[in-house]
Amino acid sequence: MRSLNMKVHQLARGLWEHEPSLTLGCKRLRPLAPKLTNGETPAILDLKSFIKPESSSGPSKSDDKREAVQVDAPSGGTRWNPTQEQIGILEMLYRGGMRTPNAQQIEKITAQLGKFGKIEGKNVFYWFQNHKARERQKQKRNSLGLVHSPRTPPATTVALDVNRDEIEREEDSHYKRKHRGWAIEFFQQDRGFCGGGEEGDKTLELFPLHPEGR
Amino acid sequence: MRSLNMKVHQLARGLWEHEPSLTLGCKRLRPLAPKLTNGETPAILDLKSFIKPESSSGPSKSDDKREAVQVDAPSGGTRWNPTQEQIGILEMLYRGGMRTPNAQQIEKITAQLGKFGKIEGKNVFYWFQNHKARERQKQKRNSLGLVHSPRTPPATTVALDVNRDEIEREEDSHYKRKHRGWAIEFFQQDRGFCGGGEEGDKTLELFPLHPEGR
DNA sequence: GCAAATTAATGATTTATTCAAG
DNA sequence: CTTGAATAAATCATTAATTTGC
Numbered sequence: 001m002r003s004l005n006m007k008v009h010q011l012a013r014g015l016w017e018h019e020p021s022l023t024l025g026c027k028r029l030r031p032l033a034p035k036l037t038n039g040e041t042p043a044i045l046d047l048k049s050f051i052k053p054e055s056s057s058g059p060s061k062s063d064d065k066r067e068a069v070q071v072d073a074p075s076g077g078t079r080w081n082p083t084q085e086q087i088g089i090l091e092m093l094y095r096g097g098m099r100t101p102n103a104q105q106i107e108k109i110t111a112q113l114g115k116f117g118k119i120e121g122k123n124v125f126y127w128f129q130n131h132k133a134r135e136r137q138k139q140k141r142n143s144l145g146l147v148h149s150p151r152t153p154p155a156t157t158v159a160l161d162v163n164r165d166e167i168e169r170e171e172d173s174h175y176k177r178k179h180r181g182w183a184i185e186f187f188q189q190d191r192g193f194c195g196g197g198e199e200g201d202k203t204l205e206l207f208p209l210h211p212e213g214r
Numbered sequence: 215m216r217s218l219n220m221k222v223h224q225l226a227r228g229l230w231e232h233e234p235s236l237t238l239g240c241k242r243l244r245p246l247a248p249k250l251t252n253g254e255t256p257a258i259l260d261l262k263s264f265i266k267p268e269s270s271s272g273p274s275k276s277d278d279k280r281e282a283v284q285v286d287a288p289s290g291g292t293r294w295n296p297t298q299e300q301i302g303i304l305e306m307l308y309r310g311g312m313r314t315p316n317a318q319q320i321e322k323i324t325a326q327l328g329k330f331g332k333i334e335g336k337n338v339f340y341w342f343q344n345h346k347a348r349e350r351q352k353q354k355r356n357s358l359g360l361v362h363s364p365r366t367p368p369a370t371t372v373a374l375d376v377n378r379d380e381i382e383r384e385e386d387s388h389y390k391r392k393h394r395g396w397a398i399e400f401f402q403q404d405r406g407f408c409g410g411g412e413e414g415d416k417t418l419e420l421f422p423l424h425p426e427g428r
Numbered sequence: 429g430c431a432a433a434t435t436a437a438t439g440a441t442t443t444a445t446t447c448a449a450g
Numbered sequence: 451c452t453t454g455a456a457t458a459a460a461t462c463a464t465t466a467a468t469t470t471g472c
Contacts, residue, residue: 078448078449078450078454078455079448079449079450079453079454079455080454080455081450081454082453082454100441100442122455123454123455126453126454126455126456127453127454129442129443129455130453130454130455131453132443133443133444133445134452134453136443137444292439292463292464292465293438293439293440293463293464293465294439294440295439295465295466296438296439314456314457336440337439337440340438340439340440340441341438341439343440343457343458344438344439344440345438346458347458347459347460348437348438350458351459
């Protein structure tokens, strides 16, 4: 409720412009007591330089919106448009059990899929996220639907059960976190890999798998 | 609420070896055969190569379960532990209005904060996410609490209000998505794997953001 | 006073929801 | 409508701070 969508931001700017004395260091107590690594006074940042956001307080018209943010490079369009091959491979992987590939895996998958068309790591990441979620929701809907409308005389109760069971019970329950390493990236939607690079074939293990709900 | 804290490790299973289409009947129909657009034979990917965890067919050596329980490289093994300066700056930024920095901003912030201690981009990203969420939830709780129990004698109402006001009411309503460009990255974080050697002295290289090189 | 056990905070990851392009 | 993209919410997991027992 309340989607007041007003643009109220931008009070930030003024703050940095001057950057007075910067009363830093006496607030926001950490968990309970200050850690106080060292009392060194930082040679205050030039953060302001990059903070300055898009200064959208702009009186600019609508036509002049030149998002100078270095990016765009609308090359190739806006969003990833997977090819059949790519989808096929991804689904294969999914069916094979891949649920949440880690960095390395994504990197490699991306590399492979790249042979069939433009693609980025984040696309792969998102694909798995979305696919997983949507499969789950579809399944749930089906399941509920069946339960909710037992219109069909349970002459074949078995089928029902089977169905439920069959739909990949797999290892995809709720929150079963195993905490593999991830990481977020951020450089624009352009290329530019920030790979750590220390691969070296670590026989990465796959899906943590294992029930053990808590 | 006792955190048992047990380290359950589950190793990956090799359920890749075979096609998942075993005797499951005829349910799992593939969406569409990876139709090859043209006669080109896509030297089928070696996806398996990295998906599958090292075929365990002939482990001449007994698989040493060198869990390598995260001996945590001394200087920054597990999770980012922000210093006072870093926190201070981040909070300053937050209060300045920064809510969800984009790639560039994160990059720069990370660079700056890096002067005070080890830090990665994802840390900055997570920090903002968490901080925002927790501020929100705290505020909500407060709000509710106040409404629900107006018992608190507002001896220092002013302070409270001021505080509240000060805490950036901003544009933090519901999902006001601006869809700035983001991206997920994935470099590694690779858990401590070295089973005895000195830590690679990785020394935290910031992503040089080199283009597509490898 | 110190160290183990508890508790509080918070970093990191996954899931749910929502927006918007095609 | 389908689905890629992005954000918010939930929650796991680990560390710092506090408390407790000696």
